Each structure stands twice: as structure tokens, then as C-alpha cells.
Amino acid sequence: MPRAIVLYEIDKSFGPNILAEYYLNQDDKIPQTVLKEFSEKLGKKELANITVRKDDNRYYSSKVNAESINKDNLYISFILQEGEDLVSLKSFFENFESKIVENFSSDKKKMNLFLQNALNSILSLIQKLQEPKIIKETINERTKKMLDDGKLTEARELIDLGEDIPKKLAAEVKLAEQFLIDKFYKKAKKSFLKAAELAVLVQEDEIAVFLEHKGEQVGFFPDLIKESDNLHKEIVKISNDLDKIELNFYNKYIEPIDRLVEISHIFEDHEHIDVLTKLKNDTQRASRLAKEINDVDEKIREHIKKI
Secondary structure, three states: OOEEEEEEEOOOOOOOEEEEEOOOOOOOOHHHHHHHHHHHHHHHHOOOOEEEEEEOEEEEEEEOOOOHHHHHOOOEEEOOOOOOOOOHHHHHHHHHHHHHHHHHHOOOOHHHHHHHHHHHHHHHHHHHHHHHHHHHHHHHHHHHHHHHHHHHHHHHHHHHEEEEEEEHHHHHHHHHHHHHHOHHHHHHHHHHHHHHHHHHHOOHHHHHHHHHHHHHHOOOOHHHHHHHHHHHHHHHHHHHOOOOOOOOOOOHHHHHHHHHHHHHHOOHHHHHHHHHHHHHHHHHHHHHHHHHHHHHHHHHHHHHOOO
């Protein structure tokens, strides 16, 4: 579960500026160096989201789609717990982004309180998934209200479902998570979607949306892995074709490398990201050197014509 939520903007002239923040641990802070890296990769390079590891901490950030309030530079960031499953949390983050837009205010105290409530909501939802008893207690509260409102038939149906659905739901989620660890992505998707259906039965709509989103996202993993393999082959082919210095040759690497970085962020393959970043830096340097050589070559040819 996240340890902190930060709402910030990226100013083109001044860089990142924190608008609101909430930390479970007051000793936690997102370092300025991390915010600067977010600004570089999300703002200037326009990546959809990014994860940065620094001093044994993981920091996740993404852009908020806030066109409806005329905000094109709004971002959120989270400090993640060690070993936390980012795939699971992304549906929370996306849902949270829409709530930010609905509740956005220039009042910092108001936004700080909103972030606090949002983080507490995420925590309680994760706890429900981990502990069937919490779901059952929620069902009991809901059925009590139904009885108070005279909805006897609906209450009885929910009471009956509440006897075994929470246990089945927790078991199905556990199974799906194990399939995900074992890289059985189709089975994982099926189990997450089945768990979502169980959540709907006991009117846990927020949990259902989360599980459905995660199932659909996991379902894309085989395609992303295939795309990643093809991009690697494309980069190898470009290397094999290199037999002379051309002005734009090295630029051919940039697009596949950038896409591989995006895919690596989804799988949180930090070691791969580091290698790709170094490859891109050297490729850009080689491209600049190739341009210099070509510029000098043109001048040499002009001089030769005058001899």
C-alpha cells in the first residue's frame, strides 16, 4: 500500500511545484532529485507514468488527465512500500486521478485533507481484499441498513451471500496473484475477473472495479512481452545493418528504445531500464558525433572542389 500521496504541477520555467501532500510517516518526503527526474521524463519526454528507485524507496508518478479543468501540467506521485504490486495499485491510481479532477481546489489545506481521505480509502480497500472478515463486517452493516429501511428480501439475499462469498473472493484473489507470480497471465486474468464477479454479488463495487481493471491489465501482458521481444530484434537488426556512418542512422534506435523503456516500467524491470537508458544516451551521443563528421565531410568536399 502507498505510504504517501503528492499532487504537484510541472512548470515549464521553474520545474516541479508541490500543490498538496499527505504522508503516513512524517519522516517520508519525496526528494527534489526524484521530482526533478519526474519532471524530465514525464514533462519533457511525455511518458505516461514512471517508477523511480532511490535509497531503497520506490516512487511512482503519472500525469493527471485534467483537461476538463484546463490543467495540462498536473501530476500525482506515490511512495510505494517495498515489494508492493504496482499492477494492482494502478487501477486505484487511475480512479484517484478522476477524483482529483472532481475535487480540485487551489486551497492547499482542502487538498491535503482530500489526499489523506483518499489514501485511507485505498488502505481500507486493500485490507478488505486481504481479510474476508472485513468484507463480512461491511456486509453486516449494509444488511442492517436494509432491514432498517424495510428492504427485507434484499437483506436476506445479502446475508446468505455474505456467509461464503467473502471467503471465496479472498481465495480467488490469492489464486490470481499466484498465477501472476508464475506468469500464467491468461489464468490470472480469468481469476481476477471471477473475483470481480464475486465482489459484485456482495455489492463491493469499488473492489469489483479494481479487480476487473487488474484482470484486463494482466491480460495485456502476453502482448507486451511479444512486443518487447520484437523491439529487441529490431534493435539487433539495426546494429547488424550498421556498415557506415549516416546522418540519421543512430536516430533509428531512439523510438524502439523509448517503447522498451515504457514496457519495462510496466513490469518494473529497473535493471533493464538502466541498461536501456545508457544505450539511449550513447546512441544520442553517437548521433551527434555522426552529424559532426558529416558536417566536416561536406566542408572537406567543398575544399576539394576548389583545389
